[in-house]
Amino acid sequence: xxxxxxxxxxxxxxxxxxxxxxxxSLSIPESEFVGVIGPNGSGKTTLxxxxxGLMAPIRGTLRVLDCACEELRCHHRALIGYLPQKGMxxxxxxxTVLEAVMMGRYGALGLFRRPSGKDRDxxxxxxxxxxxxxxxxxxxGALSGGQQQRVFIARALAQQPRILLLDEPTTGLDLTAQxxxxxxxxxxxxxxxxxxxxxxHDINMIRSRVDRLVLLKTKLFAAGxxxxxLKPEILSQVYGKELVITDKDFIIVEDxxxxx
Amino acid sequence: xxxxxxxxxxQRSLLAAALVGSVCSVIGVFVVLRGLAFAGAGTAHAAxxxxxxxxxxxxxxxxxxxxxxxxxxxxxxxxxxxxxMKLDVSIGILYTATMALAILFLGLxxxxxxxxxGYLFGSVLSVTTxxxxxxxxxxxxxxxxxxxxxxxxxxxxxxxxMAAASGVPARQIFYLLxxxxxxTVVIALKTVGAIxxxxxxxxxxxxAYQLTHSLTQMTxxxxxxxxxxxxxxxxxxxxxxxxxxxxxxxxxxxxxFLAVCCSPKRLHRIQTE
Numbered sequence: 001x002x003x004x005x006x007x008x009x010x011x012x013x014x015x016x017x018x019x020x021x022x023x024x025s026l027s028i029p030e031s032e033f034v035g036v037i038g039p040n041g042s043g044k045t046t047l048x049x050x051x052x053g054l055m056a057p058i059r060g061t062l063r064v065l066d067c068a069c070e071e072l073r074c075h076h077r078a079l080i081g082y083l084p085q086k087g088m089x090x091x092x093x094x095x096t097v098l099e100a101v102m103m104g105r106y107g108a109l110g111l112f113r114r115p116s117g118k119d120r121d122x123x124x125x126x127x128x129x130x131x132x133x134x135x136x137x138x139x140x141g142a143l144s145g146g147q148q149q150r151v152f153i154a155r156a157l158a159q160q161p162r163i164l165l166l167d168e169p170t171t172g173l174d175l176t177a178q179x180x181x182x183x184x185x186x187x188x189x190x191x192x193x194x195x196x197x198x199x200x201h202d203i204n205m206i207r208s209r210v211d212r213l214v215l216l217k218t219k220l221f222a223a224g225x226x227x228x229x230l231k232p233e234i235l236s237q238v239y240g241k242e243l244v245i246t247d248k249d250f251i252i253v254e255d256x257x258x259x260x
Numbered sequence: 261x262x263x264x265x266x267x268x269x270x271q272r273s274l275l276a277a278a279l280v281g282s283v284c285s286v287i288g289v290f291v292v293l294r295g296l297a298f299a300g301a302g303t304a305h306a307a308x309x310x311x312x313x314x315x316x317x318x319x320x321x322x323x324x325x326x327x328x329x330x331x332x333x334x335x336x337x338x339x340x341x342x343x344x345m346k347l348d349v350s351i352g353i354l355y356t357a358t359m360a361l362a363i364l365f366l367g368l369x370x371x372x373x374x375x376x377x378g379y380l381f382g383s384v385l386s387v388t389t390x391x392x393x394x395x396x397x398x399x400x401x402x403x404x405x406x407x408x409x410x411x412x413x414x415x416x417x418x419x420x421x422m423a424a425a426s427g428v429p430a431r432q433i434f435y436l437l438x439x440x441x442x443x444t445v446v447i448a449l450k451t452v453g454a455i456x457x458x459x460x461x462x463x464x465x466x467x468a469y470q471l472t473h474s475l476t477q478m479t480x481x482x483x484x485x486x487x488x489x490x491x492x493x494x495x496x497x498x499x500x501x502x503x504x505x506x507x508x509x510x511x512x513x514x515x516x517f518l519a520v521c522c523s524p525k526r527l528h529r530i531q532t533e
Contacts, residue, residue: 052424052425054421054424054425076427077424077425077426077427078426078427079427080425082422082425082426084419084421084422084425092469092525093293093418094293094469094472094473094474094475094477094478095418095473095474095475096473096474096475099414099474099475099476100418103411103414103415103418103422103423103426104426106411106412106415106423106426106427106428107423107426107427107428108427109411111408111409111412111429112408112409114411115411138473139473139525140473141473142473155422159426159427165425
């Protein structure tokens with residue numbers, strides 16, 4: 001096993017009086033593609049914010065890129081590409097696709113330095129990698145939801161990151177767009193050997209693509225290859241009895257299974 | 261019209277108007293995009309409270325305007341950051357409290373002081389050389405800072421958390437933006453007055469917002485609109501013997517409605533719907 005790029009050691013996160021994630025121990029080696037699943041409020045986004053250094057553990061430790069997460073400095077953060085949950089984007093926000101992707105260079109550039117031709121080339125290359133270079137002069141707001149997600153992935157890639165953190169990248173997209181975004185992420189993982197942490201509710205979409213699944217419900221419930229985590233006895237403890245695994249290995253809600 | 265430019269007071273007024281127009285309209289881009297419009301309005305009234313207290317104590321008026329403006333804008337930022345209460349509520353309280361202070365200080369002055377009212381309603385035609393130097397110095401400081409940190413300011417206006425996650429010191433830049441807003445309000449106080457200063461920050465940027473999909477173009481358009489409205493407003497106010505502040509602001513408002521009607525973004529949306 002290669003050296004872990006992210007290591008939680010009995011780490012607990014939260015605010016005084018409320019615990020969002022408790023006693024997490026988990027090592028993620030470089031170049032691994034990890035899917036993070038769990039019900040709403042299970043601490044998935046907290047995990048993400050912790051890795052970004054936006055939240056320090058109240059007990060235990062978290063080391064990211066060989067640095068304690070509470071000491072992550074701007075130059076460390078610049079090595080973590082982050083795709084936040086899809087918010088309500090103001091469709092009129094005046095930013096072109098290339099301008100939005102160029103923002104990915106700003107952290108690494110540092111204060112007072114203007115982007116150079118090389119930064120522009122890196123941004124263009126990131127747009128090419130997500131298949132959006134021909135839209136570089138378009139208004140971001142004029143693109144479809146799936147295209148916007150590709151642009152935000154390009155923004156993260158423009159950081160030339162070692163870790164890619166994706167918080168529900170397919171939420172709010174239509175089925176075709178969901179599929180193409182997940183395919184793109186898998187392809188980027190294979191080509192760039194990035195360490196990827198992808199938070200998702202779409203277990204069926206990622207189960208065949210990730211190296212490992214991490215199942216959260218305030219605690220780390222299970223972590224391992226998808227076939228070891230997606231077992232009825234484990235899932236029922238986290239999601240309740242409603243989830244069932246069909247004969248074709250699809251995980252669905254039981255009501256649906258009965259009626260169809 | 262050209263003979264007007266021979267007068268010293270007119271040269272000072274036009275220069276002050278151009279400086280105020282450019283600073284307000286450029287900072288306005290970040291205020292509009294970051295959703296800080298109401299915070300700025302609160303700051304303007306707080307700055308006026310500072311001016312009234314300074315007159316009461318016999319201090320330079322702009323010194324306390326800066327102190328009050330900065331205190332208000334920083335408290336506003338802190339409340340937003342902590343999420344303790346809704347931003348519009350906290351600003352509403354500060355806004356009215358500082359206005360109450362201003363009225364209280366005015367009441368404590370035993371005599372009517374027209375100069376104080378100049379800061380409330382604006383009197384660009386009476387700008388002195390010293391005031392022009394202060395406006396010029398502060399304008400250079402604000403515009404220079406924006407120029408040096410424009411990429412970070414754009415990024416936090418777009419998405420502050422994404423900026424922080426990408427390695428930009430987003431929190432510090434946010435407080436810097438708030439500081440620049442307070443300084444801009446102080447710069448514009450004498451020219452357009454506490455009541456109308458925020459129109460100069462909001463309207464040119466909102467007009468430019470209607471016209472383009474590019475951040476850099478929006479900033480450029482906003483600046484041109486701001487300078488045009490400020491200078492033309494001063495000339496109109498002199499030519500027709502009108503108060504200068506309202507002339508500038510109403511001209512800017514007319515341009516805004518024109519831009520809304522002709523907005524390429526809006527027309528494009530109507531076509532695609």
